[in-house]
Amino acid sequence: MSEQRERTFVMVKPDAFQRGLVGEIIGRFEDRGLKLVGAKVTRLSQKQAEDHYGEHEDKPFFDDLVEFITSGPVVPMVWEGEDATRQVRQMIGATDPAEAAPGTIRGDYAVDLGRNVVHAADHEDEGANEREIALFFDDDELVEYDFHESTWLY
């Protein structure tokens, strides 16, 4: 993995399973040309959810957020690419889907602030990727591979 090729943490949320949007959401990142290096289907424990969203523990919406994210399956994933964290945040759109631009994942598939179909690590929080990836994956669950012989495909 070259220095510029970041790994970023992304997670399909339970509402996407309810609405049959799991493949659609994963496909957005694949279509963009990012490289999938880790993924699983799982359901978060209360503790995992509280750790994952620990930065929000004092917010009034924390209990609802934990209840929602533990309400069904999720797909934690790791995507790799140049400037991947910032690119992915742009692709998912604003936190409130009502504010998210059409063309973004939330802007195209969601309307409710509490059910915004996908999570991504915050590109303004430097430790976010490392912390979130470690919460969901062991090192040997992330796969290193090349796309063909190309210098521009990851």
Ligand code: RTP
């Ligand atoms: P996420 O962490 O899930 O990717 O979302 P985000 O970075 O865009 O937004 P963040 O500020 O981290 O908030 C986490 C999730 O909490 C819910 N939320 N509710 N009621 C409210 O004011 C409120 N604010 C945030 C959202 O579902 C958001 O995705």
Ligand code: MG
């Ligand atoms: Mg966040």
